[in-house]
Amino acid sequence: MPFNDYEVRGETTAFFIVRRNGDVHEVLIDTEDLPSLIELGRRWCYNPVGGGYAQNTYYSGTINGKEKYKTIQLHRFILDFPFGKVVDHINRCTLDNRKTNLRACAQKENLQNYRGAFKNNKSGIRGVTLDKEKGKWRALVQVDCKMHHLGYFLDKQEAEKVVTKFRREHMPYSQMDQGEQAI
Template identity: 35%
Template structure:
């Protein structure tokens, strides 16, 4: 099977990713400026990411488009591992990448680190920094707990994000 089929849109393109039988499995979004470089390889879907074998090594498309080989992680800002447009990618520490993960299915607030604490009949806010969990406090309203969590994120994580335009 040859290279991926490309569907062009006004501001981006989609690469169609196929399974081994040649059936469409997924589509990945990329910037138009990256098509020529990307189209040199055959990309496939693996665990929610676009991946190719390049010189015998498996490489993920988000690292490939940023040409990033460092030890930090490439985060998909919108949590869609198949949206590989550079405006959706940023180089971050593992700690920041974990704060941007999707909320758990049992989350009651919609915000990581904020949940209903039954025994106190309050909303609880907490944050994990370098593997250590810190309690921010208990609040009467969900909005108060979310605001406290956001302030803690700004305090603890303010200098740990490298945006694509700032990368070394």
């Protein structure tokens, strides 16, 4: 199956993944990477798990009479990341696979760039919880497996400001510029 349809837009190329349900996803790459993707001769697909990634699954042989397949994610194909590292999409767009948007990091560093509060957070703000006994908002941030208690606040937005400031100062992989909500 040939490579996906694409558009060259100067130094950036967009290629398109069409899902079975008709949804179209635009994937960005550096134009300099286009020849190696075309040469690979495979169509890239969309995997919705974990925010959505471009990936390719290919036949790798037969073991004990069973067909085996391997899956490679586009960001790993482009940069050939080292074992033991994960890929952080700096702008958090997992379909933006331009080299300037990708960096190798440890899992704990990648989690710094997680958007929004975790599912079990009732305040809606990462690092801010309501202490029902005190009737105040508690600001907490974990860095390098150490929990930092930043104080109690009557106002949830004040707790958010403290968390945001702390994350900017102590978590270099966190993208919290341009007035974004604390994560």
